[in-house]
Amino acid sequence: xxxxxxxxxxxxxxxxxxxxxxxxxxxxxxxxxxxxxxxxxxxxxxxxxxxxxxxxxxxxxxxxxxxxxxxxxxxxxxxxxxxxxxxxxxxxxxxxxxxxxxxxxxxxxxxxxxxxxxxxxxxxxxxxxxxxxxxxxxxxxxxxxxxxxxxxxxxxxxxxxxxxxxxxxxxxxxxxxxxxxxxxxxxxxxxxxxx
Numbered sequence: 001x002x003x004x005x006x007x008x009x010x011x012x013x014x015x016x017x018x019x020x021x022x023x024x025x026x027x028x029x030x031x032x033x034x035x036x037x038x039x040x041x042x043x044x045x046x047x048x049x050x051x052x053x054x055x056x057x058x059x060x061x062x063x064x065x066x067x068x069x070x071x072x073x074x075x076x077x078x079x080x081x082x083x084x085x086x087x088x089x090x091x092x093x094x095x096x097x098x099x100x101x102x103x104x105x106x107x108x109x110x111x112x113x114x115x116x117x118x119x120x121x122x123x124x125x126x127x128x129x130x131x132x133x134x135x136x137x138x139x140x141x142x143x144x145x146x147x148x149x150x151x152x153x154x155x156x157x158x159x160x161x162x163x164x165x166x167x168x169x170x171x172x173x174x175x176x177x178x179x180x181x182x183x184x185x186x187x188x189x190x191x192x193x194x195x
């Protein structure tokens with residue numbers, strides 16, 4: 001009787017050990033997957049002629065103003081850059097992150113985008129602008145619902161390639177295409193509260 005109880009305890013202990021080991025392996029497997037592209041090395045410094053980091057974006061660059069893109073510049077670029085991509089989004093939007101601008105295949109020699117980039121899908125320098133949450137290409141400025149300030153992130157990605165994406169590509173398709181090609185990234189965040 002005592003012997004049977006000991007054997008049961010041993011089996012229970014072995015079963016628990018197997019379950020714990022399996023759980024640990026699953027957890028380790030989850031944490032060793034390829035990191036998300038958003039975790040690429042930060043290092044690019046992004047600035048704007050229109051606003052400073054963490055400060056309000058002037059009305060001129062919003063849906064309540066002229067709705068033109070702000071001038072942006074970047075520096076501290078790593079070696080080996082073939083092209084840049086830029087994404088502007090608002091993670092505070094009520095229905096989930098709202099994409100205000102995607103542009104890729106910006107020449108690797110570029111260090112800035114001027115104010116008022118045309119809304120054309122294809123630009124003269126080879127850059128391509130994708131589909132935003134508004135359903136059209138080009139920059140669409142902040143226009144949040146009345147209430148609290150929203151955060152607008154202008155993210156610049158240095159890539160080791162150009163991307164074979166059509167102008168009809170969405171932000172999700174851009175993210176997928178950039179995976180494994182990001183050398184460094186940087187961001188500038190501005191605020192806007194609807195007036």
